[in-house]
Amino acid sequence: MSLLSCQSQKGISTTNAVAFPDFSTEAHRGGRGLVPENTIVAMRHAIDLGVTTLEMDTHVTGDKEVIVSHDAYLNGLFTKTPEGAEITKAAQKNLIIYKMKYAELRKYDVGSRFYAAFPEQKKVNTYIPRLADLIDSVQTYLKENNKKQVFYNIETKSSEKDDHIHNPEPAEFVKLLMDVPFS
Numbered sequence: 001m002s003l004l005s006c007q008s009q010k011g012i013s014t015t016n017a018v019a020f021p022d023f024s025t026e027a028h029r030g031g032r033g034l035v036p037e038n039t040i041v042a043m044r045h046a047i048d049l050g051v052t053t054l055e056m057d058t059h060v061t062g063d064k065e066v067i068v069s070h071d072a073y074l075n076g077l078f079t080k081t082p083e084g085a086e087i088t089k090a091a092q093k094n095l096i097i098y099k100m101k102y103a104e105l106r107k108y109d110v111g112s113r114f115y116a117a118f119p120e121q122k123k124v125n126t127y128i129p130r131l132a133d134l135i136d137s138v139q140t141y142l143k144e145n146n147k148k149q150v151f152y153n154i155e156t157k158s159s160e161k162d163d164h165i166h167n168p169e170p171a172e173f174v175k176l177l178m179d180v181p182f183s
Contacts, residue, residue, distance in 0.1 A: 018149050026053040026153060029070060033118045036078065036111030038068045039126045040137045047138070047147055054138065055153040058131055058177060060168055065102040066131040066180050072097055072157065072166035074108055078115040082107035098166050102130060135182040 030042025031049065043054050057070040074095035076087035087095065097105060111126035129137075135152070142149060156177060158167035167173060 018151075020151065021052050024052045024151065025050070026055050027051040028055050030054060030056065033121060035122045036124055036126050038070055038128070039111060039124075040129050040134050041111065041124050041126050043134060043138050044141050045122075047141060047145075047150060051150065052148075053151040053153050055155070056131075056134070057155045057157050059097045059157050059166075060173060060176055061097055061102045061105055062099050063101045064176055066176050067097065067102065067105065067128050068131055068134050069097060069128050070157065072162065074105075074110075077117070078110060078113050080109040080113050082109075084109070086113065096166060097128075098168070131177070132180045132182045135180075139183070 027042070027046030027049070029037035030039065031046045031051075032038075032042065035042045035045045038056050043056070046054055056068050058066050059069050059072060060066055073092050074087060074097070076089055076092040079087050079092070081087060106127045108127065109125050110128055111124040114123070115121055131154070138150065141147070154177070156170075156173050158170060158173050163169045168176070
């Protein structure tokens with residue numbers, strides 16, 4: 001079995017066939033029990049562990065950037081404000097990703113706060129990446145470290161009841177996702 005991937009960037013089209021492994025190992029959110037979930041650090045760590053598929057979740061910001069995050073808001077269980085303060089459970093519900101500009105969102109730290117659900121998780125000051133940046137970083141990391149190509153399991157986090165509240169309508173979400181520019 002082969003997976004055919006096509007990329008069109010600036011009018012240049014390339015086609016590469018990559019064989020999907022007989023047995024695929026997947027890092028859920030990049031291995032969230034080991035490193036901060038859905039981050040570039042997590043995906044690189046998963047590659048070093050030898051996984052074949054990187055699983056991640058996506059949302060859309062208020063300025064239409066596709067970002068990598070499981071939650072529709074900044075989760076206070078593991079996120080700190082740009083000033084380093086903890087986010088309360090009440091406050092987190094007002095920090096909706098779909099209502100924020102990416103430049104603002106990127107200032108939050110999603111990796112250095114102790115996360116009780118994963119007490120052995122490595123603490124790293126890191127941020128919520130744009131999907132394009134994460135893919136570019138992973139592809140560069142693979143090349144620089146002579147690693148095999150990985151596959152991407154990209155989940156769109158949306159529901160009809162949350163249209164225009166936490167996410168765009170499905171057609172817009174898919175278009176934004178499919179239009180993500182990467183090298």
